[in-house]
Amino acid sequence: MRIYLQTLLMLAFAAALPAFATVLVSSPSNGATVSSNVQFSATANTTTCSKGVASMGIYVDSKIEYLVNGTYLNTTLSMAAGTHTVAVQEWDLCGGATATPLTLKVNTTDVVAVSLPLAGAQVSSPVPYVATANASCSKGVAAMGVYVNNQLAYKVAGGNLNTSLPLGTGSQNTVVQEWDNCGGSSAKAVPVTVGGTNGKTISNVHLLSGWNQWGELAPNYGICTAPCNGEVTWSMNQNDTAFSLSGHSTQFNLGGKTPYSDVLYSNPVLGQGNLQGLNDPNHQILPTLHNFTLDTYAYVTNLSVTQSLEFDINWYMNGVGMEWGTQCNHLADGTWDLWDNVNAKWFSSGVPCVLNNAAWNHVVLQVQREPNNDLLYQTITVNGTVNNINKTVAPFPVPALWYGMTVNYQMDGNSKQTAYTTYLDKTNFTYW
Numbered sequence: 001m002r003i004y005l006q007t008l009l010m011l012a013f014a015a016a017l018p019a020f021a022t023v024l025v026s027s028p029s030n031g032a033t034v035s036s037n038v039q040f041s042a043t044a045n046t047t048t049c050s051k052g053v054a055s056m057g058i059y060v061d062s063k064i065e066y067l068v069n070g071t072y073l074n075t076t077l078s079m080a081a082g083t084h085t086v087a088v089q090e091w092d093l094c095g096g097a098t099a100t101p102l103t104l105k106v107n108t109t110d111v112v113a114v115s116l117p118l119a120g121a122q123v124s125s126p127v128p129y130v131a132t133a134n135a136s137c138s139k140g141v142a143a144m145g146v147y148v149n150n151q152l153a154y155k156v157a158g159g160n161l162n163t164s165l166p167l168g169t170g171s172q173n174t175v176v177q178e179w180d181n182c183g184g185s186s187a188k189a190v191p192v193t194v195g196g197t198n199g200k201t202i203s204n205v206h207l208l209s210g211w212n213q214w215g216e217l218a219p220n221y222g223i224c225t226a227p228c229n230g231e232v233t234w235s236m237n238q239n240d241t242a243f244s245l246s247g248h249s250t251q252f253n254l255g256g257k258t259p260y261s262d263v264l265y266s267n268p269v270l271g272q273g274n275l276q277g278l279n280d281p282n283h284q285i286l287p288t289l290h291n292f293t294l295d296t297y298a299y300v301t302n303l304s305v306t307q308s309l310e311f312d313i314n315w316y317m318n319g320v321g322m323e324w325g326t327q328c329n330h331l332a333d334g335t336w337d338l339w340d341n342v343n344a345k346w347f348s349s350g351v352p353c354v355l356n357n358a359a360w361n362h363v364v365l366q367v368q369r370e371p372n373n374d375l376l377y378q379t380i381t382v383n384g385t386v387n388n389i390n391k392t393v394a395p396f397p398v399p400a401l402w403y404g405m406t407v408n409y410q411m412d413g414n415s416k417q418t419a420y421t422t423y424l425d426k427t428n429f430t431y432w
Contacts (some may be wrong), residue, residue: 129190306411327410
């Protein structure tokens, strides 16, 4: 009772004074019907305290159940069936506090059924997630997703989820969640311990034979082969030791005289044109593949003249083409852009592209081929920072005889077509 009265007095006092901060609760919504595992996500923005926000917490029925330092809160709490009063609160460094009250109804009939993986299981990466959801909401389930260590790693519309996610080794706190069309949600915790990987890796792609090279002349970006009348020039030198992490990098150069012209480097890693014994003549490999990771280190010698750097994964089979085009559009919109296969144009992912100049940059792209052959851009990881993308685009038609996969690297020229050099090292392509 004392805690209950203290909480009421605290909230009343906070309401009587000018607000110190705004607590924005993105999940769950006030008045929602939720399952017993409730996902809370909220931020606090200080308005009057110059020192900022110290911590955030969650009260359930006047008892504090969660506390974290900082201005961001994302956690899952287990709650009993019934109606509960909740307060999501912040404390600032000036002695103030502000709370956003919620009323939640916990309905244990909402079910998230996870077939894979089993809670507490020892698994290999990538980890398959198969789950369904049924909600008490008459309007049905809106979407399902997977949180990995409190970060949303995957989300799909509807009440069925079937995907594979690359997870780091060791213990991983994962949660499968559904959101219904009434503002409610349900979640099931699925902690796993990750050992190795099920994928097959083609290592040191930058050192492989079989690289094709073309120029792309602005403004129409028609393909040309060397020497392209000097409008765009390029060279590629493998086994470079001057700038290297492994001892053997590959140097890529761009020059010429036509502004904004590009050079495309492409290696057929699977199927037609492959020179590593992976041409898959009986079509036994490519049809089974749905997950792809491109992991590389890029050295940028002069970021100020580097218009953009492009990293692509391409898949062609049975008249269906997919290009997971991903470019750091450094001197244009300054973000990581993604390729729209159908409309043949770039669009921003919303993730800023920040590379280190005169240094190595670790870039990891994780993409997926969906069951209907849509392309899913999952994550872009740069120098250890994981950016969740979760954007889907449709495929495009290609000649039926095209069969295989390529890894592309492209350098784009700036407004003066200033010559510059980059290096790739430890470039690995993993597929499963």
